[in-house]
Amino acid sequence: MRQVGFNLDTTSRDAVLQISARGRLVLVHPMANRGTAFTLGEREQLGLSGLLPSRVTTIEEQLRRTYAQYSRSPSPLAKFIQLTQLRDRNEVLFYRLLSEHLEEMLPIIYTPTIGEAIERFSHEYTGARAVFLSIDHPELVEQSLRDFELDADDVDLVVVTDSEGILGIGDQGIGGVQIALGKLGVYTAAAGIHPRRAIPIVLDVGTDNLGLLNSDLYLGERHARVRGERYDEFIDLFVQTVTRLFPNAMLHWEDFGAGNAHRILNRYTDEICTFNDDIQGTAAVVLAAVLAAVRLTGMPLAEHRVMIYGAGTAGVGVADLIREAFRRAGVSDDDAYRQFWAFNSRGLIVEDGKGVRDFQRPYARKRADVADWTVVDPARISLAEAVREVKPTILIGTSAQHGAFSEDVVRAMAEHCEQPIIMPLSNPTSRAEAQPSDLLEWTDGQALIATGSPFGTIRHGEIYHTIAQANNALIFPGLGLGVSVVRAERVTAEMIYAAADALAGLMNEYRPGASLLPSMSDLRVVAATIAKAVAETAEAQGLARRPMTNAIADIYQRMWKPEYPRLEILPPDSQN
Ligand SMILES: NC(=O)c1ccc[n+]([C@@H]2O[C@H](COP(=O)([O-])OP(=O)(O)OC[C@H]3O[C@@H](n4cnc5c(N)ncnc54)[C@H](O)[C@@H]3O)[C@@H](O)[C@H]2O)c1
Numbered sequence: 001m002r003q004v005g006f007n008l009d010t011t012s013r014d015a016v017l018q019i020s021a022r023g024r025l026v027l028v029h030p031m032a033n034r035g036t037a038f039t040l041g042e043r044e045q046l047g048l049s050g051l052l053p054s055r056v057t058t059i060e061e062q063l064r065r066t067y068a069q070y071s072r073s074p075s076p077l078a079k080f081i082q083l084t085q086l087r088d089r090n091e092v093l094f095y096r097l098l099s100e101h102l103e104e105m106l107p108i109i110y111t112p113t114i115g116e117a118i119e120r121f122s123h124e125y126t127g128a129r130a131v132f133l134s135i136d137h138p139e140l141v142e143q144s145l146r147d148f149e150l151d152a153d154d155v156d157l158v159v160v161t162d163s164e165g166i167l168g169i170g171d172q173g174i175g176g177v178q179i180a181l182g183k184l185g186v187y188t189a190a191a192g193i194h195p196r197r198a199i200p201i202v203l204d205v206g207t208d209n210l211g212l213l214n215s216d217l218y219l220g221e222r223h224a225r226v227r228g229e230r231y232d233e234f235i236d237l238f239v240q241t242v243t244r245l246f247p248n249a250m251l252h253w254e255d256f257g258a259g260n261a262h263r264i265l266n267r268y269t270d271e272i273c274t275f276n277d278d279i280q281g282t283a284a285v286v287l288a289a290v291l292a293a294v295r296l297t298g299m300p301l302a303e304h305r306v307m308i309y310g311a312g313t314a315g316v317g318v319a320d321l322i323r324e325a326f327r328r329a330g331v332s333d334d335d336a337y338r339q340f341w342a343f344n345s346r347g348l349i350v351e352d353g354k355g356v357r358d359f360q361r362p363y364a365r366k367r368a369d370v371a372d373w374t375v376v377d378p379a380r381i382s383l384a385e386a387v388r389e390v391k392p393t394i395l396i397g398t399s400a401q402h403g404a405f406s407e408d409v410v411r412a413m414a415e416h417c418e419q420p421i422i423m424p425l426s427n428p429t430s431r432a433e434a435q436p437s438d439l440l441e442w443t444d445g446q447a448l449i450a451t452g453s454p455f456g457t458i459r460h461g462e463i464y465h466t467i468a469q470a471n472n473a474l475i476f477p478g479l480g481l482g483v484s485v486v487r488a489e490r491v492t493a494e495m496i497y498a499a500a501d502a503l504a505g506l507m508n509e510y511r512p513g514a515s516l517l518p519s520m521s522d523l524r525v526v527a528a529t530i531a532k533a534v535a536e537t538a539e540a541q542g543l544a545r546r547p548m549t550n551a552i553a554d555i556y557q558r559m560w561k562p563e564y565p566r567l568e569i570l571p572p573d574s575q576n
Pocket residue numbers: 165166167168169255257258277278282285309310311312313314315343344345346347397398399400401425426427428431451452453470471472473
C-alpha cells in the first residue's frame with residue numbers, strides 16, 4: 001500500500017507502517033488511524049496533540065468501548081452501520097473487534113443483515129471504500145481502477161458483483177456494492193487476507209428494480225439493466241483491464257443473475273485466475289455437508305437420490321460437484337445424472353419443458369422417466385408430486401422460495417427415508433425454504449440439516465441440534481488465501497474439490513444433534529486448512545507461480561492479524 005504520506009508493506013504479518021503525513025490526514029486514514037491509542041510521543045511527532053482527547057488508551061480499552069457501542073445499537077441494521085463506520089475510521093480496531101466476536105457479528109456484517117444494508121444502501125449512504133464502474137462510462141474503467149491507489153503487486157483479490165442476483169433478494173442495483181465489501185470483510189476476518197490487498201467492485205449496468213428506479217435517493221444509473229452484446233462487451237472490458245492492472249489477483253464473481261453467472265465463469269475459467277462464489281464456493285461447502293450427512297446415514301453415496309430445488313446459479317453448481325463425488329465413488333456419468341431431479345420456477349425440469357437454460361439442460365429428465373407418474377399437470381410437476389414418486393434422500397434448496405419445503409413435502413420424504421438430508425440454503429433468513437425447527441418436528445428429529453443463514457441450536461426432545469450453516473463463507477476465504485499464497489494461475493475443479501474435501505476432513509463429531517459442518521467461530525482454522533489443500537493442489541497441477549517453501553509457514557506468514565503495526569515516522573517532507 002503506497003499512498004502519499006503513507007507506506008505499508010502488506011505482504012507480511014509484522015510489517016512497519018511508514019508515515020510522513022501529519023495532522024488530520026493521519027486520523028482520516030483508516031489503516032493509519034489508531035485514535036486514542038496513539039501515544040503522546042506519536043501524537044507530538046505526527047502533529048496530533050491537539051486533535052485527540054488527552055487520555056491515551058490501549059486497544060483493549062478501545063475494544064471495550066466499541067463493543068459496548070455495538071451492544072447498545074438498537075437493531076441489526078444500526079449495528080451494521082456502527083461497524084461500517086468503525087471500519088471506515090479505524091480498520092485495525094474494526095477487524096480486531098470482529099475477530100474477537102466473530103460468531104456474534106458475522107450475521108451483522110454478512111448474511112443475513114447485509115441483505116437489509118444492500119436494500120437500504122442509497123438511503124443510508126455514508127460512503128463506501130469500493131470501486132464503482134458504470135456501463136455508461138466504459139472510458140473510465142481503467143482510470144477508476146487506478147484511482148483505488150493500488151499497484152500491480154499489491155492486489156490478491158478482486159470481488160465483483162453486478163447486483164442482479166443478490167442473495168435471494170434479486171436485483172439491488174448499486175447497493176450490491178455492500179456484498180462485495182461484506183465478502184472482503186469475511187476474507188480478512190477468516191483468512192487474514194490483508195484488507196488493503198483486495199478491491200471491492202460494483203458494475204453498475206442499470207437495474208430492473210422499479211422501486212429503486214423510482215426512488216429519488218437511488219445512487220446508481222437510472223435505467224433498465226443493459227443486456228446482450230453491450231453487457232458482454234462491458235464485462236470483457238472489465239476483465240481485460242482488471243487482469244492487466246492486477247495480474248496476480250483472483251477475480252471473484254458474486255451474485256450475478258442466473259442468465260450470466262455460469263456463462264461468465266465458463267467464458268473465463270480457462271483463461272484467468274477466477275472463481276464464482278455462488279457456483280463453486282456454495283458447491284464445495286454443500287458437498288462437505290452432504291458427505292458428512294451421508295456418512296451418518298450409513299447408505300453409500302451412490303445410492304442417494306438428490307433433488308435440487310432451484311436449479312439456478314448455486315443449485316446447478318451444487319449438483320455438478322455432488323455428481324463429481326458420485327464419479328469418484330465409481331458411478332458412471334450417465335448413471336450419476338439419473339440420480340438427480342432438478343426444479344425451476346416451472347416445476348421439475350423435463351427435456352421438453354419451457355425456459356430451460358443451457359446449464360440446466362444436462363439435468364432435465366426424459367419425458368419417459370415421468371410418463372407413469374401421478375401428477376395434476378405433466379407440464380408443471382410439483383416438488384410434492386416428485387417427492388412421492390422419487391422418494392429422494394437428499395433435498396437441496398437454492399430457490400429463494402420461503403417455506404417451499406412444506407410439511408407435506410417433508411413428511412412424504414421422511415416416510416421412505418429414515419434420515420432425510422434436507423438443506424434449505426437460501427439466504428437471507430426470510431428466503432429459507434424451511435425452518436430447521438419445523439424440519440425436526442416433521443421428521444421426528446431425524447432430519448440431517450444444513451442452512452444458508454445462521455439458525456444456531458434447536459432443542460428437539462432431549463437432543464440439542466446444532467444446525468450447520470452451509471454458507472460459502474466456509475470456503476471462499478481459504479480458497480482465496482491458498483490461491484494467493486502460491487499465486488495460482490487458475491482456479492480448477494480439482495482445487496474446488498480439494499477445498500470441499502479439506503472442509504469435510506475437519507468434521508469428527510458424531511454425537512446426535514452435532515453440526516454437519518464446523519462452526520463459523522472456527523473460520524480461521526477452517527480457512528487455513530482449506531488454503532493448504534488448495535495451494536498444494538495448485539502446486540501439484542503445475543499452476544503455482546510462486547512455489548511454497550513450507551506450506552504451513554507460508555500460509556501463516558500471509559495471514560494478517562489485526563494489530564496496530566509498528567510505526568516509523570518519517571520527516572514530513574519526505575516523499576514515499
Ligand atoms: N448457502 C449458500 O452459501 C448460498 C450460496 C449461493 C446462493 N445461495 C442462495 O440460493 C438462492 C438462489 O441463489 P442463486 O444465485 O442460485 O439464484 P438464481 O436466480 O440463479 O437461481 C434460483 C433458481 O430458483 C428457481 N426457482 C425460482 N422459483 C422457483 C420455484 N417456485 N420453484 C422451484 N424453483 C424456483 C429459478 O428458476 C432459478 O433456477 C438465494 O437465496 C441465495 O441466497 C446460498
